[in-house]
Amino acid sequence: MKKILIIFAHPAFQKSRVNARLIEGLAQMEGITFHDLYQAYPEFDIDIAAEQQLLTGHDVIVFHHPFFWYSTPALLKEWQDLVLEHGWAYGSQGNQLNDKWFFNIITTGGGAAAYSQQGYNFYTIRQLLAPIEQTARLCKMVFLPPYVVHGTHAITPEEIEAYREKGQRLLTMIRDGDFDLAAAMQLQYLNDYMKRSD
Amino acid sequence: MHEGGFFYQAFVYLSAAVVSVPVAKRLGLGSVLGYLIAGIIIGPFALGLVGEEGQDVMHFAEFGVVMMLFLIGLELQPALLWKLRVPILGLGGLQVGLTSALILGAGIAFGLAWQTALALGLTLALSSTAIVLQTLNEKGLMKTAGGQNAFSVLLFQDIAVIPILAVMPLLASGHVAAGSGDGHHAVTWVEGLPIWAQTGVVLGVVVMIVLAGQYLISPLFRIIARTRLREIFTAAALLLVIGIALLMTQVGLSPALGTFLAGVVLAQSEYRHELETDIEPFKGLLLGLFFIAVGASIDFNLIAADPLLITQLVIALILLKFVVLFVTGKFFRMSLDNNLLFAFALAQGGEFAFVLFSFAVQNQVIPPAVANPLIAVVAVSMALTPLLMLINEKLIQPRFGTTEKAARAADEIDEQSKVIIAGFGRVGSTVGRFLQANGVQATYLDIDPDNVDLLRKMGLKVFYGDASRHDLLHAAGAGEAELLIVAVDDPVKTLAIVETARKHYPNLKIMARSVGWTDSYDLLDAGIGDVYRETLDSALRMAADALHRLGFRRHQAMRAVKTFRRHDERYLRELAAMRHDSKALIRGARQRIEDLEKLMQEESENVGKHKDLGWDATTLIEEYGKMQSDS
Incomplete structure (x- = not known):
């Protein structure tokens, strides 16, 4: 059984519609640690040692956040800057994260079509995630495709519920080892892994 | 003769x-x-x-x-x-x-x-x-x-x-x-x-x-x-x-x-x-x-x-x-x-x-x-x-x-501190401890002999005396220091220290602790920009935690506190300036009530509104949401 750490970052959670629903029940799931970053560090005073300990105690690391300006919210960026230390996370002596799995759960306002050369975001999600993918690679982690909730500006409650249910099923499969890593690595989105098994 | x-x-x-x-x-x-x-x-x-x-x-x-x-x-x-x-x-x-x-x-x-x-x-x-x-x-x-x-x-x-x-x-x-x-x-x-x-x-x-x-x-x-x-x-x-x-x-x-x-x-x-x-x-x-x-x-x-x-x-x-x-x-x-x-x-x-x-x-x-x-x-x-x-x-x-x-x-001038802290009570000691933790040695002046004695035993550079006296400030090195932190709890004494220091050491930067609104006005009038009301920050921290207990997100409460403090500081300065315009100087309790009234009115109009529009999708949904559902 794999232990999963969800690092959740949303600076204005009180205004959230989609993410508020998506995380429902996560904290109660067995084998999953739900870590609400903005709640833990409202003043950005990240406890580096505690964060590193948290990382060491898990096998799968998930960044769960809205895709603000094609990146993570500010606190999660600061978290990367401070927690992923040289000599700990990367470098010849930095092997603490070796072979852990890593992926993003992100929500975007724009629809899937917007993230293409023809759309107004021009780049694909995978292209835009390149900095994070490379970060994971440098930390010798296994970078999995992201789980993406597109089109949140016009999403219906039923659609959100479907995303939530599918996402949590995915997490359960990963947790229980009922997951084909090689197959998943071929995909653009983790969403499609579920499509495959459906 | x-x-x-x-x-x-x-x-x-x-x-x-x-x-x-x-x-x-x-x-x-x-x-x-x-x-x-x-x-x-x-x-x-x-x-x-x-x-x-x-x-x-x-x-x-x-x-x-x-x-x-x-x-x-x-x-x-x-x-x-x-x-x-x-x-x-x-x-x-x-x-x-x-x-x-x-x-x-x-x-x-x-x-x-x-x-x-x-x-x-x-x-x-x-x-x-x-x-x-x-x-x-x-x-x-x-x-x-x-x-x-x-x-x-x-x-x-x-x-x-x-x-x-x-x-x-x-x-x-x-x-x-x-x-x-x-x-x-x-x-x-x-x-x-x-x-x-x-x-x-x-x-x-x-x-x-x-x-x-x-x-x-x-x-x-x-x-x-x-x-x-x-x-x-x-x-x-x-x-x-x-x-x-x-x-x-x-x-x-x-x-x-x-x-x-x-x-x-x-x-x-x-x-x-x-x-x-x-x-x-x-x-x-x-x-x-x-x-x-x-x-x-x-x-x-x-x-x-x-x-x-x-x-x-x-x-x-x-x-x-x-x-x-x-x-x-x-x-x-x-x-x-x-x-x-x-x-x-x-x-x-x-x-x-x-x-x-x-x-x-x-x-x-x-x-x-x-x-x-x-x-x-x-x-x-x-x-x-x-x-x-x-x-x-x-x-x-x-x-x-x-x-x-x-x-x-210049080499041979002896260990002169860059900071003088007047008053080593609750405020001064916290400031001093913090500075010391960050490698800044201060010279302290205090008027309570027992206090001085205790602190010296702890190895601090504390001297007994009344910091509003020019000669004592001079002896403590005010001529060479960069910063004077006035942390005494008596507004009258604070003002006296500030006035002495400003008169004799015009280049010395001064930060002053104040008790409430009235003495803050006096300090602002005396030309001190860095005025710190002793209870403001604890009150706001308490208020933020109260919001959190009531179910608000911590980060939201923290931002609200920051907005509130910024507004409060600005308003304090506005009111201090305004006092000079009114011909009849209304002092004391009536003045304070009037100030508080103005303040609360202002706040309900401006501060309460959420301004973090970067995190607000309302207008986005109006524009793009329709587009998406159309397409």
């Missing part, structure tokens, strides 16, 4: 000082020269406002020198004194020895008995502690290598006076019994004791002073400070100095040396600054009086009788001492700048010469015919010293000196 009344005399001396010193300072001559000129003017040979009693005044005023050495001791940590041992013994010993030897040779060459010549040499080798130190202090040169070395030599000379006084009777032609003493060194406890016993008593007293300074004086001053009566503290400080001076005289030591020693012992005491500021005005006045008396005592009749001889002797004395000092300085590898300062500063006769001359005449070592013109020579050389130092500073240094002086001087 003068009368003997005390008030009359005081009036004459004080007016002379008040008139001539500012004029002298204005002309760039320094205060010492001002006093000396004042003395000459009121002396028996010009206006004749003071007469023969000038000598008595001089003896009395010599106590100023004692106080000065006490103050110098206070600024000298024992460790620093230990570092000076080489210049004190080496430079001082060499200077006194060489000068005495040369004058001895010259005296014999001029046909004086060798005993007389030796007495002259020893007497004239001494320089004037009072004039030199006062002038160096005034010019801010005490901390330079030249100043330190001059000080070391003076210290050696002060110590040397004791054996010189002891040797003098032995040089007598025989029939005068040793130890008859003059009025100055009257009957002492140790007289008649064998040498070893005398030495024993002297050592015992010195040890006693060191021990008392270490263990007795601080607790004593603490008790006195607790009475919170300033004048009693001042009285105790004076008593301490006078007591030590008396004690020293009794065992045959120089009072200046004894008080200097006491000063060194007390240099690490928490009451150092307070002692300094209490003694300082007395020392200043007495020293001024002393300089005036020196000026008044110059015997112009004698000079007029044979001006050529006196002039030649003065030039010879100054030249001889200068050359000896310069060579000695060179030998000790002083840089040219420092050596020039050192040699010019010490090239005169000293006030001890007056004492030694009269002592020598009494013991018939020196005949009056030789002593009298030389007393005049010493006085004139003393009077010329500030002038010589001025010539060195203005004419010689710029031409021959190097430029390293400034850099060198």
